[in-house]
Amino acid sequence: MESSSQSISQAPFSSLAHQRTVSVIEDGVLTGVAGAAVVAAWFFILDTARGQMLFTPSLLGSVMFLGQSPDEVVTVNGFIVFAYTGLHGVLFLMAGLALAGMFAIFEHNPQFGIILLLLFLFFELILFSFAAVIFPNLMGALGAVAVASGNLFAAIAMFWFLIRRHPTALTQLRLAWHEE
Numbered sequence: 153m154e155s156s157s158q159s160i161s162q163a164p165f166s167s168l169a170h171q172r173t174v175s176v177i178e179d180g181v182l183t184g185v186a187g188a189a190v191v192a193a194w195f196f197i198l199d200t201a202r203g204q205m206l207f208t209p210s211l212l213g214s215v216m217f218l219g220q221s222p223d224e225v226v227t228v229n230g231f232i233v234f235a236y237t238g239l240h241g242v243l244f245l246m247a248g249l250a251l252a253g254m255f256a257i258f259e260h261n262p263q264f265g266i267i268l269l270l271l272f273l274f275f276e277l278i279l280f281s282f283a284a285v286i287f288p289n290l291m292g293a294l295g296a297v298a299v300a301s302g303n304l305f306a307a308i309a310m311f312w313f314l315i316r317r318h319p320t321a322l323t324q325l326r327l328a329w330h331e332e
Contacts, residue, residue: 176253183249184248187244190305191302191303194306195302206233209237210225210227211290213236213239215290223293251310254268255318284296
C-alpha cells in the first residue's frame, strides 16, 4: 500500500519532468532547424550571386568527405551536397539541443543567464577558430566574413526563436544582469 501511494505522489512530478524534457527536445530540434536553415539560406544566396548554386555545401563536403583541397572543387556534386546537408543538419540539431538545454537551465536559475550567454559566445568562437585552423584554405575559399556572418545570423535566429518561445527569458536576463 505504501508503494502505491508513493508512486501516486511522484506521478505529477514525473509528468512535469517529462513535459520539461519534451519541451527542451522540441525547442532544441526547432532551434537547430532554424539555425541550419538560416546558414543554408545565407550560403544559397551567396552561391547564387556568384553563379554557382549549392557550391558551398559541395565544397565543404568535398573537403571533409573526399579530402579534396578547395582548389580541386570546381563543380557541384549532388551526392556530396546531400551528404554535407545531412551532417550540417545533425550538427545544428546538436547545437539547438544544447542551446535549448541552456535556456531551460536559465529559466529555472536566471543568475546563470550571463554565464550561459558567455559560454555560448565562447563556444561559437572556438568553432570558428577550429574551422580556421583545421581548414585554413577552406576558410579562404569561402571568405572568413561570409562564414562569420552566417554563424552570426544563425546564432541570432536561434536566440530569437528561443526568446519568442520563452518571452520571460529576456526579462530574466536583464534582471540577472542588474543583480550582478
